Amino acid sequence: MSQQPIQNFYKDDVAICYGCGKHNADGLHIKTFWDGEIGRSTFTPRPEHTAFPGFVYGGLIASLIDCHSIGTAIAAAYDAAGRAPGTDPEITCVTGNLNVSYLKPTPMGVELVLEARIKEMGERKIVVTCSVYAQDVETVRAETVAVRVPSRMFKKEAD
Numbered sequence: 061m062s063q064q065p066i067q068n069f070y071k072d073d074v075a076i077c078y079g080c081g082k083h084n085a086d087g088l089h090i091k092t093f094w095d096g097e098i099g100r101s102t103f104t105p106r107p108e109h110t111a112f113p114g115f116v117y118g119g120l121i122a123s124l125i126d127c128h129s130i131g132t133a134i135a136a137a138y139d140a141a142g143r144a145p146g147t148d149p150e151i152t153c154v155t156g157n158l159n160v161s162y163l164k165p166t167p168m169g170v171e172l173v174l175e176a177r178i179k180e181m182g183e184r185k186i187v188v189t190c191s192v193y194a195q196d197v198e199t200v201r202a203e204t205v206a207v208r209v210p211s212r213m214f215k216k217e218a219d
């Protein structure tokens with residue numbers, strides 16, 4: 061298991077994502093630990109993440125899956141290239157597709173565990189599956205298409 065989450069290696073000037081940017085003070089700070097096979101993450105929803113009494117808002121869960129799956133794709137892509145995370149040239153992905161199945165209501169008040177795996181590793185397209193567990197019960201399952209993009213693609217012209 062990597063000691064540091066992949067998000068620690070995102071470049072400072074772009075690490076402002078609401079879900080996982082270390083420089084977004086109001087963000088969720090989702091962290092992905094990749095062990096070469098599985099990307100793992102944990103998150104304990106706060107009261108403001110409630111959907112209805114006692115249960116977690118599905119949009120919050122989709123956000124957790126989104127950034128964790130993209131983080132898993134990026135970590136796995138560095139691995140597949142035989143490179144240490146964060147080394148140049150930077151590997152960056154965006155979400156092309158996010159498909160979430162809510163299997164059971166997800167309870168508030170417990171730590172959620174996310175496990176993500178690589179289903180397909182292409183040149184540009186990386187397909188990631190992800191399950192969310194609450195007290196060892198799988199409540200949500202998702203499949204995400206991560207698409208590799210040039211890391212400077214979305215930078216502002218002035219930068």
Ligand SMILES: CCCCC/C=C\C/C=C\C/C=C\C/C=C\CCCC(=O)SCCNC(=O)CCNC(=O)[C@H](O)C(C)(C)COP(=O)(O)OP(=O)(O)OC[C@H]1O[C@@H](n2cnc3c(N)ncnc32)[C@H](O)[C@@H]1OP(=O)(O)O
Nearest residue numbers: 070074077130152154155156157182184185205207211214
């Ligand atoms: C929104 C800006 C984000 C900018 C980020 C940039 C830098 C950040 C740098 C470091 C940060 C590090 C990590 C990122 C941190 C957080 C991630 C948060 C996740 C998000 O919150 S991110 C926001 C939501 N996200 C978007 O805002 C995407 C808008 N969109 C586009 O920018 C294009 O639409 C794009 C690039 C997706 C594709 O455009 P394209 O022209 O490059 O793609 P192309 O046709 O060449 O396809 C190549 C292969 O991807 C497959 N493919 C393409 N699109 C697909 C789709 N929609 N569904 C399923 N598969 C798809 C094809 O089937 C083909 O597959 P194959 O190779 O197998 O043939």
